[in-house]
Amino acid sequence: MKQLQFLITKDLRLLASNPKDLILHLLLSFMLTVLIAFGINSYLLDRKIYPELVLIFTTIVFIITGSIFISKSLAAESEQGAINHFIVRKADLSLLYLSKVIVNCCGLALGLGISFVILSVLLSVSLVKFLPTLILIGLLVSISYSALATLLSALTCNSKYQSLLLPLILLPLVFPIFFAGMELSFNLILNQEFSWLDSWFTLLCFLNVLYVVLGINLYGYSLKNSS
Amino acid sequence: MNNHLLEIRGLDYQIGNKKILTNLNLDLSKGKFQIILGANGVGKSTFLKILAGLLSCSTGKVIADKDLLTSYLGHDSQLYLDLTVRQNLEFIRGFFSIPSEVDDLLRRWDLLVQADLTIEKLSQGQAKRLSLAIHFAMPANLFLLDEPSSNLDHLGKDLLMKELFQLKQRKQASVLLITHELSDYFEFADRIYYLGSSGLDLIYDKSDLGFSLSAINQRYLELLKS
Numbered sequence: 001m002k003q004l005q006f007l008i009t010k011d012l013r014l015l016a017s018n019p020k021d022l023i024l025h026l027l028l029s030f031m032l033t034v035l036i037a038f039g040i041n042s043y044l045l046d047r048k049i050y051p052e053l054v055l056i057f058t059t060i061v062f063i064i065t066g067s068i069f070i071s072k073s074l075a076a077e078s079e080q081g082a083i084n085h086f087i088v089r090k091a092d093l094s095l096l097y098l099s100k101v102i103v104n105c106c107g108l109a110l111g112l113g114i115s116f117v118i119l120s121v122l123l124s125v126s127l128v129k130f131l132p133t134l135i136l137i138g139l140l141v142s143i144s145y146s147a148l149a150t151l152l153s154a155l156t157c158n159s160k161y162q163s164l165l166l167p168l169i170l171l172p173l174v175f176p177i178f179f180a181g182m183e184l185s186f187n188l189i190l191n192q193e194f195s196w197l198d199s200w201f202t203l204l205c206f207l208n209v210l211y212v213v214l215g216i217n218l219y220g221y222s223l224k225n226s227s
Numbered sequence: 228m229n230n231h232l233l234e235i236r237g238l239d240y241q242i243g244n245k246k247i248l249t250n251l252n253l254d255l256s257k258g259k260f261q262i263i264l265g266a267n268g269v270g271k272s273t274f275l276k277i278l279a280g281l282l283s284c285s286t287g288k289v290i291a292d293k294d295l296l297t298s299y300l301g302h303d304s305q306l307y308l309d310l311t312v313r314q315n316l317e318f319i320r321g322f323f324s325i326p327s328e329v330d331d332l333l334r335r336w337d338l339l340v341q342a343d344l345t346i347e348k349l350s351q352g353q354a355k356r357l358s359l360a361i362h363f364a365m366p367a368n369l370f371l372l373d374e375p376s377s378n379l380d381h382l383g384k385d386l387l388m389k390e391l392f393q394l395k396q397r398k399q400a401s402v403l404l405i406t407h408e409l410s411d412y413f414e415f416a417d418r419i420y421y422l423g424s425s426g427l428d429l430i431y432d433k434s435d436l437g438f439s440l441s442a443i444n445q446r447y448l449e450l451l452k453s
Binding site: 007089 | 279280281296297298299301303304305307309310314318319321322323345361365
């Protein structure tokens, strides 16, 4: 646990001292969201479907900008071979994975929050009364997305085309996460229904567990084979 | 496994169809200081990476003692460029349970003034000193070093020699070092090997008397020319 604490502190310090990837992620989220909101307003669509549009476009922006952000998460380790310390000393690489997942998840959740708030404000959609449940869904989506993307970033970290490769590999695998997230959110906003026993909620929880367990077990193997 | 930390038997390494290392055999004894010499591109660094566990050999065996604890320093600095000198040390010290205090390490390697600078702002020699500080602070009984004095100024070399001298005095740790500057390390060497295309040849053993540095240098030159 103490080792994990050291890793998280290190990753947060790295993020703070070189925040360009986080800034790029947040800036892209902001710009894409504003553009989308402007586009929707210009076409004068039926206002009833605005809440759905908020959720759909928040998700699209999240997938695009999140993969760019996470693709760089191993750069600090591989740049000057700092990862060698962990491999040579046979350190538990799953701790490295967990630290990356936690820090990446914080960055992703921040981007998701920005997109969501901007779209809600610009399209005048009030979702305040659903906020606690929406935050829970957003958090679960962020964790499973971060868990999967962090694992795949280890596989692609030595590729020249990582920024392109990661989203391509990631895309088919993240669909279940986002379908579950959107179905739950639609149900909540349109039908005012949310149940802990909802099959979509079960699926989302299952994917969280699955991707985190897969990541813990495969991250070290992926790192060693890509280094 | 008797007195050896590592036993290398019939080690081959190839990338695709290109053979890099062929039939290498070596015993790394406890408490011994061993040097590997060889021409550029012959695979010395690759060999060290295999011993460190960073690469896997194509065929052959690397048998490790159950108590083996390795510290490896290659050509990369193995530092986090965006962290400061102090933050790098704090992380490595905390994660790998290094007993030395951060300030002691900074003082020992003459890095106190640079403690709050990021690695990117250091000179190559200063960064190398920090890498060496981390390398020697790691609790280990096998130190693998690939050209450790590259980029070091006179002061840095002096600090490195002091550290190696202390290691040698304690007789608890083994060192395997790759270098082209034999004269710097000759006084520490228990054995010197030459890595060529046919494998590893022992060209000096401290127990055999009558070998001088100039004789070894002459032999090394002949091997390089052949």
